[in-house]
Structure formats: C-alpha cells, structure tokens
Amino acid sequence: MKILVINAGSSSIKYQLFDMTNESVLASGLVERIGMDSSIVTHKPTGKEEVVEVKEILDHVAGVKRVIELLTSETSGVIKSMDEVDAVGHRIVHGGESFKNSVLVTDEVKQEIKRLYSLAPLHNPAHMMGIQGVEANLPNVPQVVVFDTAFHQTMPKSSYMYALPQRLYKQHQVRRYGFHGTSHKYVSDVAAQVIGKELKDLKVVTCHIGNGGSLTAVKDGKSFDTSMGMTPLEGLMMGTRSGDMDPAIVPYVMAKEDLTINEVNSMLNKHSGLLAISGLSSDMREITDTMHENENAKLAFDMYVYRVKKYIGAYAAAMNGLDAIVFTAGVGENSIVIRQAVCEGLTFFGVELDEELNKIRSKDARIISKEGSKVKVLVVPTNEELIIARDTFNIINNA
Amino acid sequence: MIKKVGVVGIGTMGQGIAEMLAKNSLDVYIVDQSKNRQEHGLHMIEVSLDKQLEKWAITSSEKKLILSRIHLIENFEQLDQCELIIESITEDLEAKKQLFAQLDKVTSKDTILASNTSSLSLTEIASATTTPERVIGMHFVHPVATVDLIEIIRGLKTSDEIVEATKQFAEVTIAKKAVMVFESPGFVTTRLICLMINEALHIVEEGVATAEDIDAAMRIGYSFKFGPLQMADHFGLDSVQAALENMFRETGELKYRPSFVLKKMVRAGQLGVKTGAGFFNYDEDGDRI
Secondary structure, eight states: OEEEEEEEOSSOEEEEEEETTTTEEEEEEEEESTTEEEEEEEEEETTSOOEEEEEEEOSHHHHHHHHHHHHHOTTTOSSSOGGGEEEEEEEESOOTTTOSSOEEOOHHHHHHHHHGGGGSTTTHHHHHHHHHHHHHHOTTSOEEEEESSGGGGGSOHHHHOOSSOHHHHHHHOOSOOOSOHHHHHHHHHHHHHHHTSOGGGOEEEEEEESSSEEEEEEETTEEEEESOOSSTTSSSOOSSOOOSOOTTHHHHHHHHHTOOHHHHHHHHHHSOHHHHHHSSOSOHHHHHHHTTTOHHHHHHHHHHHHHHHHHHHHHHHHHTOOSEEEEEHHHHHHOHHHHHHHHHTTGGGTBOBOHHHHHOOOSSOEEOBOTTOSBEEEEOOOOHHHHHHHHHHHHHHHO | OOOEEEEEOOSHHHHHHHHHHHHTTOEEEEEOSOHHHHHHHHHHHHHHHHHHHHTTSSOHHHHHHHHHTEEEOSSGGGGGGOSEEEEOOOSOHHHHHHHHHHHHHHSOTTSEEEEOOSSSOHHHHHTTSSOGGGEEEEEEOSSTTTOOEEEEEEOTTOOHHHHHHHHHIIIIISOOEEEEEESOTTTTHHHHHHHHHHHHHHHHHTTSSOHHHHHHHHHHHHOOSSOHHHHHHHHOHHHHHHHHHHHHHHHOOGGGSOOHHHHHHHHTTOOBGGGTBSSSBBOTTSOBO
C-alpha cells in the first residue's frame, strides 16, 4: 500500500510518498512559489537523481498535477501510475473543537474545515487548496486529514479555558487548542516503548522545540495541558515569537509606539524571541555558537532554557509526578547544550542526565539519562509525515 | 487572474499603490517620465518599507521580497504583459487623455485600464481610447498601504465585466473594501473631504482658530487619524485646489470654490509634505517636524 502525504501552504506543497509495507519513503519534494510564473519544484526520488525545475504553476491544482507527473515519470518517477497510490493524507493545522481524531475527507468534513478558517486564517485555507488540488487530479483516491490540534482535544476544561468572559469562548471559540499534537502524540508513544512501559501508566513531558516550540504534559496517555494556546504565540520563547508575557504589554506598547494591530502582531510573531534578545539570529545553533563571547546571545540562551524549565516544573506539579522528559524537533533532537542546560536545574526532581549519552548523535529514539535516574530523559526524533501516513493507512484500512 | 500590474506615474499615490500591490504578491511594472523620477519613486518606497521595518510591521526578508516584485521599465510597450494598468499621473485631464490614448494602442484589448483620478470624468478620459468599455476608475486613498478602501468608478461606457473583474481584484486580490460609485465630480471621498478641508481653510482665513487647533479638534473630537489641514498637506495643496476647482467648474456650486489662502499657498509653492512645508513642516522622509 502506498500513501502520499501532503502539507499544503498558501504558495507551496510539501509531499512525501510512503510505501507502507515497510514505511519507507519512495520520494519527497516541494513545490514553491505557486501562483508565480517561476515556481520552483524540487523532487527527490529515493535512489534516483534529484530534479529541480523552474516553471509556471498557477495554482494548487497545477501543483498537484506536476507532483503526479514527477512521481510517475519514466526518468524521475518511483511508481508506474497513480493507481498504485491508495490514499492521500493531509496535514491540517486547526481542527478546532470539531476534530478529535484524523478523519476521512467528506463534504461535511470540508465544510467544517472551512468553518474553522477564522481560527487559522493563514493555514486552513491553504490546506483546503491542497485537498481540492488532489480532488481535481485524483477524484477517486480517498483523502484523510490529520490535525495538529487533535491530540490536545483531551485536555480538561481547567487546562484549556482562559480566565476571560465566557461569552468569548461561546461566541468566538477563544480557548487553548495547542499545536504540534501529531508530534507530541508520536514521541510520547515511542518514549513509552523505549522505556518499556504502557504510556497510560506514565507521566511524561514532551518538549517539541524547533523554530517554534511547545511542551505538553501527557498523563494517562492523553494530552493534559500544552504550552501553546489559542494561537502558536503562547508558551515558550521561540525563534521569533515572544511566548508568554503580561497581556497588558500589548495595549501599552501600541499606545506608546503608535502601533496598529497588524504591526503589534508582526512584532510579537516575527520580531521577538531569540532574534530580539540576541539581536543576532532566530536560530539556536547560531546562539549557542556565539554565546561565549556575546552577552546578548547568552541572555537569549538563558531565557530560553529558563522558560522550558519553568514549564517542565509546572507540568510535573500539574500531573503530580514526572516519569519522563522527551526532547524532539530541531533543537530538541540536536542541541546537546540545550538538553544539558534544561536538565541541570532539574536534579531536585530526580533528573540525572548522562553527559556521555547526551553527547551521542543519532537518529534513533534513545534514553540519555543515567541508569537509575528517577525521571528518564529521552531524545525521540519526530516524524510528522510518517504519522500522517500511518493515520491515513489505518483509516483507509478500517473504512 | 491578475498577476502583473502596470503603474504609470510614481508620485506619492503611485508609490503607495505600487508598494501595496507588491505586498499582495503581485508583480508591478512602473513607468514614469524620466529615470530620475522612477528612481526617486523607488527610493521613497524603500523609505516607506524601512519605516515599517522599524515599526516591526515587516521583516527584512519581507522587505527584500516586496522590492524584488517592483520593476522599473522604460517604455509603454513593456506594459503589454500586464493584465491591469493603473494610471496615477498628475490630475490634468489633457495629460490623462493623452496617456490613455497611448495605453489604448500598446496594450491588448482585454487589459483593464484604470485611472486613480480623484475627481476627473472617467467618461471623458475613456473617450480618448477606442475601447472605452475597459476604462474604469480605481480611486485609492492615501496612505494606500493602510487605508483599506477603494472607490470603483464606472464611466458611461464601462462594461459590466470590467466592473466585476475590478471589484473582484479590489476585494479578493488586494483585500480592500470596494465602494461602487457612478461617475460624478469628486465621487464620494474627494467630494466630502475637500469640502471639509476648504471649510477648515475658511476657518484659518477668518482667524477663528489656528491650524494646530483645527486639526486637534477633528482628531480628538471626532477620532480622525489626521486633521483636515495635515490631510491637505499629505494630498498636496495643489491637488486639493485642482480637485476643488474641477468640482466648482463641473457643478457651478460656490461651496466648492477654493479658499484664497489655499490659492496663495499654492502660488508660493508651499504645497505640503512634498515641498517640506504646507500648514505644517516636514522632513525629507515626510515626517512632521
């Protein structure tokens, strides 16, 4: 069985074709600058030469068409015809309160995703264009949608409500949704396997920290709380996002600097975080490379680590215990110093990092705490595309 | 789908229009009388983007991307690749007619020819072409980047398809509220705002209040972002005078007769932001001193 996974942005389509018999990637690629006459298509067939082409791709329908041509072409293709593809899985950022699991795409599902446009105005319409692009080209292939928010739908009300007038929740769905759900679910599952216990018997904090970042408290195998909120701006300090702050700062700064809503939004999302404090970069690698001689980079690093620690502490208290901390995503999987700095201050909880294990670079899920450490520390590389493919596979087989 | 837009005339309005279009992922092709004027226009767009960068509204990579979509071209023939051309040259009927006659010749018959005129007759501008059905008014309001309003004006012969396509472009592609207007001197915005500016000028003339206080009254009292006199400085006092005179001529109504103080300032070359002084003083970047 072969499954095509698509992550559609407003002017891009990322794709991966999986062979589910062994979960191998047959091809992956990216269509960029859709809507321009010089769109760029990068196609990477496994075991064959990479193809990069610049051509006119005016919409997502044409984009998907080109992907299909490349996947089935004689020179750069990996399958004979699209008949071999059994289903297409899509990543959808926002499922609101409507979707607690991945589902098969139907007219009702599409209607509901459209209804949620206002909660994710940049992402959901783009995903819909991806779904329509597949529909136009492969009308008979079933499609599945996998939501970033779905895993967090298990949070108790006391975790997801904001202490605001209830009318805002009822009328405008103002509440915590959380993101990176697909990843938090996957790495907590894998962590339990590595530890050799059932996830439902563990209290886990998963740290998905990359350019964006969120922490999730996983209790009884479910998301109990997560650091991102109604939007991905809440929680940790990120590459260019502020994360948590006093909400009164917003009107204060708007008045002092005469900012519009768009300007303040852009400031908080694109001009804050590591970039703002270091004055250097939003990339943690550059921060850690320069922090020994650059005071501001050091401050950015310290603030970042401090906030991750605060959340771990808060979630340990929220769950009344902690069995494992799991690091994943760009920074979590690769930054030895970040993992070390976070764990250093948590010895009080019984976190004992094994410095040597922490230094080993690997693509495998692994424990990096000392034998006998009360709280296990793990690194689990995330793979959102694979999870989307698995969910799609399961839904198609059970349909 | 409109992907490429020509902008003819890169003064204050042309700069704003070009910048706004490029921000909306459109490729913009700019023509003006001289290379100097083009380069100055592009420089002012950069200044405007830098100000937005300073205010965190955009990032430096967004600035680069926006600028990469703006192309200076040398002759009208190169406009034939555009699906829409927006004219924003000086408010002079004869000059506009000449330009539209030229555009009529070099563009394909399904290109929309739009004028950003704030008060002139679209029907008359269209009469200079052999295809008046594709001539339409797209009146933007300064500052174009932040004012999400556009007046769409149909001339006598503008076709329904062109009106619909223009409305679609305004509301979907560049996400502005489109107000549909039948041709009439000054349309809605210019007619109302110029009357208010003219009345403010009468108040100055009569010595009732200072320019500073008149503006404060409207800003604070009625939540205007700018007072009427600062607005006049932004539009250019010569443009305000031209609009009033045009409405006065067309309608014969005395209420549109430009105040003497306005005429005096225009004669003195004190035209507002673009000359550094109007009712208030401005620096090179157009900020109030």
